[in-house]
Amino acid sequence: MKIDAQTIIRGNQLAGARLIRQLEEGDPAGIELLKRLYTHTGNAFVIGITGPPGSGKSTLVNCIITDFRQRKRKVAVVAIDPSSSISGGALLGDRIRMRRHTEDDGVFIRSMATRGHLGGLSKTTRETVLVFDAMGYDIVIIETVGVGQDEVEIAQFAHTTAVVSLPGMGDDIQAMKAGLLEIGDIFIVNKADSPGADDVVLQLRNMLEMSSTLANDWHPPILKTVAVESDGTTELVDAFLDHHQYLIASGKFGEHNFKWEFEFFRQLVMQMAAERLLDSQKDSPAFLNLLENLKQRKIDPFSAAEGLLKGMKSKRINA
């Protein structure tokens, strides 16, 4: 099958899956296609769901999909899977849990391995979200495991971040406070069918009241859910849509998009500039000499990089 911009924009899932694979492999054809799709992006509402392993994130995502589908929204999911390094079983579990949506054209689920660190997003996560966006998915949900303070990255990327906790976390709630309190736009206490859910809600509420986020004009709601029974998940979807409305009305939605587009651009510039510069020097005797000095530890990498850049003039671009 030939994949072109039109096929993707029409939402063809086979074409979408193939393009995502090309991007993962760094295939230049994929990048060329993404360039053409870019003007069709910027509409998707990106939701991040983070929380400890086994807190019920995938079960919640499943309920959220069902609810958004009833509201006629198309939903794509990226499940970031750190299990390759931990349990190895989560991916299969997710597939089984989300299977009932696989017949639905309005739902697209992708699992993605992170290289190494928990909660981390790869460059391909961003590219994948762009593909979903171009395909016309209104909502893109990213599920990441968060165990400490590593999930700040998801908050920078998603428009709305939901932090999942569960009863019995006790002191762990205290431990998670600093990082997670600041990134959460919505707090979920899942497994509210187990004892202690109200204690967790209370603790979260107290912590939020003491935190600096109180000064913001969005006050994060704390919602109790029983994901296995789809209990509380309609209220959760309402909260997502409320936050979306708030972001649009305050202009923060567009600001947020531009922030990460700029970051994407900045990273590309770093990568391309470094490649171009090193490539242009590869036969230069002075450069080879610099490398030789580096190898013999006569010069340190800082001074070597400064030396290399010293001769370079920065030029402003012309319109």
Ligand SMILES: Nc1nc2c(ncn2[C@@H]2O[C@H](COP(=O)(O)OP(=O)(O)OP(=O)(O)O)[C@@H](O)[C@H]2O)c(=O)[nH]1
């Ligand atoms: N009692 C109860 N069990 C739940 C609830 N939600 C999820 N579970 C169960 O908790 C287990 C873990 O759920 P998952 O949805 O896989 O959790 P997860 O956070 O996605 O897990 P990882 O992706 O491995 O980090 C499963 O056995 C679920 O059936 C709930 O509200 N109540």
Ligand SMILES: [Mg+2]
């Ligand atoms: Mg999961």
